[in-house]
Amino acid sequence: MGKEIATREQDYSQWYNDLVIKGQLADYSAVRGCMVIKPYGYALWENMRDVLDRKFKDTGHQNAYFPLFVPKSLFEAEEKNAEGFAKECAVVTHYRLKSDESRPGKLMVDPEAKLEEELVVRPTSEAIIWSTYKDWIQSYRDLPILVNQWANVVRWEMRTRLFLRTTEFLWQEGHTAHATKEEAIVETKQMLEVYADFVENWMALPVIKGIKTANERFAGAEDTYCIEAMMQDGKALQAGTSHFLGQNFAKAFDVKFSDKENKLDYVWATSWGVSTRLIGALVMAHSDDDGLILPPKIAPIQVVIVPIYKGDEQKAQIDEKVHAIIKGLKTLGITVKYDDSDNQRPGWKFAEYELKGVPVRLAIGARDLQNNVVEVARRDTKEKQSVSLDGIEDYIKNLLEEIQQNIYNRALAFRDDHISSADTWDEFVQILDTKAGFVSAHWDGSSETEDKIKELAKATIRCIPLDNPLEEGKCIFSGNPSTQRVLFARAY
Amino acid sequence: MGKEIATREQDYSQWYNDLVIKGQLADYSAVRGCMVIKPYGYALWENMRDVLDRKFKDTGHQNAYFPLFVPKSLFEAEEKNAEGFAKECAVVTHYRLKSDESRPGKLMVDPEAKLEEELVVRPTSEAIIWSTYKDWIQSYRDLPILVNQWANVVRWEMRTRLFLRTTEFLWQEGHTAHATKEEAIVETKQMLEVYADFVENWMALPVIKGIKTANERFAGAEDTYCIEAMMQDGKALQAGTSHFLGQNFAKAFDVKFSDKENKLDYVWATSWGVSTRLIGALVMAHSDDDGLILPPKIAPIQVVIVPIYKGDEQKAQIDEKVHAIIKGLKTLGITVKYDDSDNQRPGWKFAEYELKGVPVRLAIGARDLQNNVVEVARRDTKEKQSVSLDGIEDYIKNLLEEIQQNIYNRALAFRDDHISSADTWDEFVQILDTKAGFVSAHWDGSSETEDKIKELAKATIRCIPLDNPLEEGKCIFSGNPSTQRVLFARAY
Numbered sequence: 001m002g003k004e005i006a007t008r009e010q011d012y013s014q015w016y017n018d019l020v021i022k023g024q025l026a027d028y029s030a031v032r033g034c035m036v037i038k039p040y041g042y043a044l045w046e047n048m049r050d051v052l053d054r055k056f057k058d059t060g061h062q063n064a065y066f067p068l069f070v071p072k073s074l075f076e077a078e079e080k081n082a083e084g085f086a087k088e089c090a091v092v093t094h095y096r097l098k099s100d101e102s103r104p105g106k107l108m109v110d111p112e113a114k115l116e117e118e119l120v121v122r123p124t125s126e127a128i129i130w131s132t133y134k135d136w137i138q139s140y141r142d143l144p145i146l147v148n149q150w151a152n153v154v155r156w157e158m159r160t161r162l163f164l165r166t167t168e169f170l171w172q173e174g175h176t177a178h179a180t181k182e183e184a185i186v187e188t189k190q191m192l193e194v195y196a197d198f199v200e201n202w203m204a205l206p207v208i209k210g211i212k213t214a215n216e217r218f219a220g221a222e223d224t225y226c227i228e229a230m231m232q233d234g235k236a237l238q239a240g241t242s243h244f245l246g247q248n249f250a251k252a253f254d255v256k257f258s259d260k261e262n263k264l265d266y267v268w269a270t271s272w273g274v275s276t277r278l279i280g281a282l283v284m285a286h287s288d289d290d291g292l293i294l295p296p297k298i299a300p301i302q303v304v305i306v307p308i309y310k311g312d313e314q315k316a317q318i319d320e321k322v323h324a325i326i327k328g329l330k331t332l333g334i335t336v337k338y339d340d341s342d343n344q345r346p347g348w349k350f351a352e353y354e355l356k357g358v359p360v361r362l363a364i365g366a367r368d369l370q371n372n373v374v375e376v377a378r379r380d381t382k383e384k385q386s387v388s389l390d391g392i393e394d395y396i397k398n399l400l401e402e403i404q405q406n407i408y409n410r411a412l413a414f415r416d417d418h419i420s421s422a423d424t425w426d427e428f429v430q431i432l433d434t435k436a437g438f439v440s441a442h443w444d445g446s447s448e449t450e451d452k453i454k455e456l457a458k459a460t461i462r463c464i465p466l467d468n469p470l471e472e473g474k475c476i477f478s479g480n481p482s483t484q485r486v487l488f489a490r491a492y
Numbered sequence: 493m494g495k496e497i498a499t500r501e502q503d504y505s506q507w508y509n510d511l512v513i514k515g516q517l518a519d520y521s522a523v524r525g526c527m528v529i530k531p532y533g534y535a536l537w538e539n540m541r542d543v544l545d546r547k548f549k550d551t552g553h554q555n556a557y558f559p560l561f562v563p564k565s566l567f568e569a570e571e572k573n574a575e576g577f578a579k580e581c582a583v584v585t586h587y588r589l590k591s592d593e594s595r596p597g598k599l600m601v602d603p604e605a606k607l608e609e610e611l612v613v614r615p616t617s618e619a620i621i622w623s624t625y626k627d628w629i630q631s632y633r634d635l636p637i638l639v640n641q642w643a644n645v646v647r648w649e650m651r652t653r654l655f656l657r658t659t660e661f662l663w664q665e666g667h668t669a670h671a672t673k674e675e676a677i678v679e680t681k682q683m684l685e686v687y688a689d690f691v692e693n694w695m696a697l698p699v700i701k702g703i704k705t706a707n708e709r710f711a712g713a714e715d716t717y718c719i720e721a722m723m724q725d726g727k728a729l730q731a732g733t734s735h736f737l738g739q740n741f742a743k744a745f746d747v748k749f750s751d752k753e754n755k756l757d758y759v760w761a762t763s764w765g766v767s768t769r770l771i772g773a774l775v776m777a778h779s780d781d782d783g784l785i786l787p788p789k790i791a792p793i794q795v796v797i798v799p800i801y802k803g804d805e806q807k808a809q810i811d812e813k814v815h816a817i818i819k820g821l822k823t824l825g826i827t828v829k830y831d832d833s834d835n836q837r838p839g840w841k842f843a844e845y846e847l848k849g850v851p852v853r854l855a856i857g858a859r860d861l862q863n864n865v866v867e868v869a870r871r872d873t874k875e876k877q878s879v880s881l882d883g884i885e886d887y888i889k890n891l892l893e894e895i896q897q898n899i900y901n902r903a904l905a906f907r908d909d910h911i912s913s914a915d916t917w918d919e920f921v922q923i924l925d926t927k928a929g930f931v932s933a934h935w936d937g938s939s940e941t942e943d944k945i946k947e948l949a950k951a952t953i954r955c956i957p958l959d960n961p962l963e964e965g966k967c968i969f970s971g972n973p974s975t976q977r978v979l980f981a982r983a984y
Contacts (some may be wrong), residue, residue, distance in 0.1 A: 011946075030566055030623050031559040031611065039554035039639060046555065062531035063538065067523040068613075068644055068660050069582075072589070074522055076599045086589040090561075091587045091601050095648040097578040098566070107568045109583050109610055117525065118601055121560075121584065123775065131522050141835060147531060152560055152644065156587040168560050343633060 003261055003355060006446060007289040012233050020162045023292045028278075033160035033167030037276070040356065043300035045170065045276060049150065049299070050203050052172065052274070055194050061146040061174060068152075069119035070128045077127060078252035082197050083119055084219020088156040090167075092119040095366050121154040126220060126271055129175045129233035137177060140259050144187075145177040153352060163280035164237075165491050171275035176265045179257060181246075184268035188244040191272040195240035203278065204295040204408040205229050205285050206415050207239055208438075208487065209461025215450050216237040218271075222246035228462045228487070230415040231284040234436025236462045236489035239281050242272035280492070285286040285411050292357025293379055295407050296400040301399045303336040303396060304358045306349045315340070321389070323337050325362070325374075328393035334400065354379060359403050381404050421485070428488070429457050438462065438489045442482035444475035453477050459488045495847060499781040503723050511775050512654045515784045515848050518771075525652035525659030529768070532848065535792035537662065537768060541642065543694050543837040544664065544766070547686050553666060560644075561611035562620045570744035571616055576711020580648040582613040582659075598644050599930070613646040618712060618763055621667045622741040629669060629759055632751050636679070637669040641749045645767075655772035656729075656984050663767030670750060670761045673738075676760035680736040683764040684717040687732035691984045695770065696787040696900035697721050697777050699731055700979065701928075702955025707942050710763075714738035720954045722907045723776040726928025728981035731773055734764035772984070777903050784849025785871055787899050788892040795821060795828040795888060798841045800857035807832070810856055813881070815945065817854070817866075820885035826892065846871060851895050854887060872898050912978070920968050920980070921949050930954065930981045934974035936967035945969050951980045 005018035020026050025041030037045065053063070069092060076082040096113030102104040128145075136142060150172045160166050174191060178184040192209060199205050200454065207227035217224045221243035229239045250256070250266035258264055286293040296302050305325065307318045322338055329336045337358075339349055346363065353361055363375040374392060377384045380403050387395055418437025422428035431439050443449060443461065451474075454460050464486045473482045497510035512518050517533030529537065545555070561584060568574040588605030592598040614620065621639075623671055628634060642664045649657050666683060670676040684701060691697050701721035709716045713735035721731045740760035742748070750756050778785040788794050797817065799810045814830055821828045829850075838855065845853055855867040866884060869876045872895050879887055911928025914920035923931050935941060935953065945968075946952050956978045965974045 027624075027627070029559050030563060030620065034559035034561060036559070036624050037557040039556045043554065045557075062535065064534045065529040065537075065662065067521045067526035067528070068646065069523045069526060071522060072599060074599070075589075079597055082589075082599060086599055088589075089587070089589050090584045090611070091589065093601065094583040094584045095581070097567075097574075097581050097583065097612070099578075105571055107564060107569070107574060107578055109585065119582070120589070128522065132519075132528050136517070154560065170557065360936045383885045414898045433801040 003351075005291065005355070006291070008232065014126040015289070016144075016280075016284055017162065019287050019292055019355075020280075022389045023283075025283070025292075026162050028162070031167070033157055034448050035162050035166050037170070040300060041279065043456065044279060044282075044294070044298060047298040047300060048198075048202070048248040048278060049172070051228050052194075052198055053150075055198060056148050056172075056174065059190060059194060060348050061148045063150065064147045065149055065151070066125055066128050066132060068122055070122050070125075072118045072120060073205060074127045074131050075120045077131075078220050078249055080248070080431045081124075081126055081220030085155070089123060090121040090154045090156055091122065095334055114259060122151070123155045124271075124273075125149065125151070125153075125173055125175065126245070126249050127253075129253060130253040130269070133177055133267070134253050134255045136253055137257050140257055143177055143179045143257060143267065144183065146174075146187075147176065148172055148174040161280070162360065163276055163283070165277075171273050173271060173273040176270045177250075177255070178270070179259065180267070181268050184270050185244055188223070188225055188242045188270045190274070191212060191270070192240070195242065195272070196227050196273060199229065199239050200408070201276070202295065202297045202402075203282055204297075204404055204411060205239070205281060206412040208463065208465055210468075210487065212241075212463060213447070213450060213486075215447050215462045218243045220245060220248050221247070221271075226463050228438075228489075229281050229285060230411075230418060230438065230489075231281070231492065232414065233284075234418050234489070236438065237281045237284070238462070238490040238491065240272070240274040243246060243270060245269035245271060284492075286407055287357065290351075290382075291355030293407060294357035294359060296359040299357065299359055300335065301337045301353075301358045302334050302354075302400055303362065304349075304353045304359045305336065305338045305362045305364065306346050306353075307338075307340050308346050308363055310366075314366045317366065317369055321369060322364065325389075325392060327393055329396060332393055332397050334393075334397065350377075360399060378403055380410075419487075422476060423473070432459055432488075432490060436490070438487045440487055441476045441487045442473035442484075444478045444480035444482050446478070446480075449475060449478050449480075453488070457488075459490050462487045462489050493753070494782070495843075497783065497847070500724065507781070508772075508776055509654065511779050511784055511847075512732055512772075515775075517775070517784075518654050520654070523659070525649055527610055527654050527658050527664070530598065532792060533771065534772075536771060536786070536790060539790040540694070540770060541664070544686075544690055545642075547690060548640050548664075548666065551682060552688060553640045553668075555642065557641055557643070558617055558620050558624060558640045558953075560614055562614050562617075564610045564612060566619045566623050567612045569619060569623075570712050570741055572740070573616075573712030577615040577647070581615055582646045582648055584611040584613065594761060614643070615645055615647045616763075616765075617641065617643070617645075617665055617667065618737070618741050619745075622745040622747060622761070624959040625669055626745050627760070629747055629749050632671050632749055635669055635671045635749060635759065637673065638666075638679075639668065640664055640666040645702060655768055655775070657769075659767045663765050665763060665765040669742075669747070670762070671751065671760070673760050676762050677736055679715055680715070680734045680762045680764070683762070684719065684732070684734040687734065687764070687766060688719050691719060691721065691731050691770070692900070694787065694789045695774055696789075696896055696903060697731070697773060698900065698904040700955065700957055702957040702960075702979065704733075705942060705953045705978075707938070708952060709937050710735045711738050712737060714740070718955050720930075720981075721773050721777060722903075722910060722930065722981075723773070723984065724906065725776075726910050726981070728775070728930065728983040729769075729773045730954070730983065731770060732764070735762060737761035737763060742838060748805035776984075777779045777897055779849065782874075783847030786849035786851060788851040788896045791849065791851050792827065793829045793845075793848075793850045794826050794892055795852045795854060796828045796841075796845045797854045797856065798838050798845075799832050800855055802858075806858045809858065809861055813861060814856065817881075817884060821888060824889050826889065827887075836887075842869075852891060857944050870895055872902075911979075914968060915965075917968050924949055924980075924982060928982070930975045930979045932979055933968045934976075935978050936970045936972035936974050938970075938972075941967060941970050941972075945980070949980075951982050954979045954981050954983060972983045
């Protein structure tokens with residue numbers, strides 16, 4: 001019955017892969033490092049995208065679309081950005097294939113169709129977008145530009161994992177242009193709040209908002225704000241970033257505007273993005289050894305109904321009742337699937353929908369009908385209950401809200417349980433090796449120390465939390481004076 | 493006042509470009525043949541996409557996502573398909589850039605990062621998808637697969653035009669798998685109907701449904717169904733295609749299923765797509781010399797309101813009324829923009845929104861308020877009318893419907909006026925050269941004749957209309973016997 005999945009304790013990494021693949025979210029593809037997002041996984045992404053898209057529009061942004069390709073000369077214009085991404089760029093060098101005369105029926109790259117200038121497949125779009133903004137911006141009247149793009153990007157990663165790190169992934173990237181530094185910083189922080197709100201209140205995943213150190217900053221940014229989430233193995237996962245880009249891209253692409261006094265200045269920029277990586281975070285943070293646990297607010301199927309019957313007559317009676325329930329649920333905006341396929345037994349279906357993380361399952365049989373009840377099983381706690389059919393729709397609506405809250409609370413309790421303080425190096429390493437989680441520790445503020453810690457403890461500074469209290473102390477590594485603790489963790 | 497655009501009579505092609513660029517739909521980019529879809533154009537695409545997506549889901553399809561890249565060995569597996577697209581493939585050959593030591597600050601393709609197997613940037617996804625379906629399909633229970641993908645594709649075109657023919661474009665591609673030939677054909681035809689319904693009833697553009705000749709068929713298809721629309725210069729534009737692929741891709745990728753009797757057979761396939769090209773069709777079919785004319789059902793802004801006032805007091809009074817109107821319109825699901833920006837005069841705004849094709853414009857001044865009226869201008873006919881503010885919301889709702897219908901009727905009348913019959917070669921050429929439009933003429937059914945006609949008259953067979961009446965006649969070119977007329981036209 002059901003499909004075998006590894007347990008978290010046996011093999012956490014295999015457990016994750018099993019959930020993604022057997023839970024029908026995604027699969028490996030014939031292309032190295034690229035995945036196929038299957039319909040169930042894509043439906044989840046659509047739900048996430050729709051919520052985010054609404055939030056972007058509510059904060060005044062519009063969508064647009066820029067080219068997939070970036071000519072090399074544009075790509076290299078902002079040097080830090082180019083340097084940061086150069087090692088992971090897929091490069092188009094030719095624009096035609098031709099018959100390979102030595103191998104009938106096969107094709108070869110046509111050497112005569114070599115591009116004069118190579119095209120980089122976008123790993124991120126600052127370069128192509130800022131080269132465009134140059135044409136859009138002359139005066140302060142053209143600002144702000146508040147644009148977002150939903151797109152695929154390619155980063156040639158050496159080690160890939162479904163959703164968490166794939167060569168191609170889907171994301172959104174906001175790219176805004178402003179007349180003042182202050183306005184750009186407000187935008188950067190606003191979008192961080194949008195992300196935090198989405199991840200906490202839709203994905204049911206608590207996050208810590210913070211700012212990255214120089215080492216961990218986006219290539220080309222002045223400041224990178226981030227939200228960091230904790231997975232069940234105690235590792236950190238960066239769930240979204242919002243960058244204050246200063247005037248770096250405006251200078252690289254010579255984008256100036258004249259202000260009200262007709263004075264020319266470079267434009268201020270932000271960029272911000274989240275990706276299909278969030279699905280990886282969702283899977284790792286909430287699921288259990290029986291499968292996925294999806295938060296009701298973004299689950300592709302919120303309720304599944306499984307009939308239990310013998311013979312057509314019972315089936316017809318159940319159908320009638322179920323159709324009434326479905327109608328009621330749909331009126332409440334609840335997504336419901338009636339699985340009355342006759343090629344699998346109820347037990348198999350139960351396991352299947354548990355694996356797929358459907359928040360609520362209803363099972364209804366002939367005797368239930370007589371007693372005017374239905375069996376309601378919730379995925380998060382696996383509790384089952386017999387519930388009266390009268391008012392079942394409202395019961396389920398409330399239950400979905402309760403499940404959403406419970407999943408969040410559970411993740412929050414786990415997260416808070418796994419934030420430790422360390423005051424010495426030994427303590428620091430011991431926590432990472434045994435308890436895992438985030439470690440709050442003093443750091444002397446130098447990149448060298450940060451590098452050393454990364455090398456020795458495999459932990460990075462995830463962020464300097466926003467509103468971090470100042471506190472005098474000594475760096476756990478160098479012993480040099482420090483003014484605040486920062487959050488370290490091993491990370492995805 | 494306003495922006496200069498060419499007239500259709502002066503320069504039809506320039507007129508089109510002016511509308512696209514000055515109407516803020518799209519612009520050229522720094523990448524050869526690729527465009528930037530600007531926020532206004534993208535909002536239009538989003539509206540089109542959302543309607544289509546709903547129709548796909550209502551007919552049982554789910555979205556998924558497959559890799560951007562196709563390894564060359566997979567790409568060449570279905571030979572006809574590969575041959576058809578080989579000449580327009582962007583090819584990734586390397587996966588890394590490095591510093592160019594001869595040019596400080598510049599990058600070069602790292603010769604050590606050459607791929608063992610080149611990757612084709614998808615021009616269409618049959619190959620990558622059918623190589624995946626092989627893993628998804630074992631038994632008839634796994635069928636049908638009804639999947640759609642929204643994606644970007646790349647075809648290296650030598651001559652490009654905004655929306656109509658760009659190197660990269662956005663589209664959807666449905667890829668379905670079936671147990672029987674009959675079911676696949678039903679699917680192919682169903683999706684043609686979905687496209688026709690969308691283009692006629694949302695885009696207000698009449699189409700002729702038909703089937704392509706062998707010459708014009710999709711590379712790798714057994715049959716290509718299409719919808720053909722007519723532009724204002726009489727040229728045809730293929731607005732959507734739906735392909736019955738037979739077992740060609742199943743054979744190329746060895747995708748078999750066992751039926752109920754446990755017999756193995758190859759799977760039957762369809763694919764179907766429409767793209768951002770539809771936006772080009774929309775622009776060319778409906779617009780006039782003052783700008784775009786967008787059908788209300790997909791217009792990003794359905795109603796624009798422009799205040800006409802002197803001083804803050806008048807403005808405040810108008811604002812109050814306008815906010816009430818906006819609220820009423822939004823309740824009716826109408827998208828409205830209030831343009832009370834103070835850096836342009838009303839006349840400039842009028843011209844701007846005419847250029848952008850906003851279906852209805854309201855202008856409201858102090859005197860209008862006193863008289864409890866508003867000036868309503870419709871974009872399609874440019875008629876203006878003073879309308880009572882009482883019940884203005886319902887008036888506008890009805891007006892939007894009337895405009896939608898009127899735009900359709902106008903395009904239909906033009907189209908029907910421009911379908912001619914020709915019985916001789918001279919007549920045929922003369923119609924194409926003078927009146928333009930579609931020419932219904934006899935053809936002997938041979939590819940050679942079709943090629944010759946294309947060469948000599950620059951016209952192609954757009955389609956053999958569905959339900960075409962049989963009629964004996966003689967081929968206009970060869971004089972050989974023919975059993976039916978087909979539709980010829982010069983085409984985009």
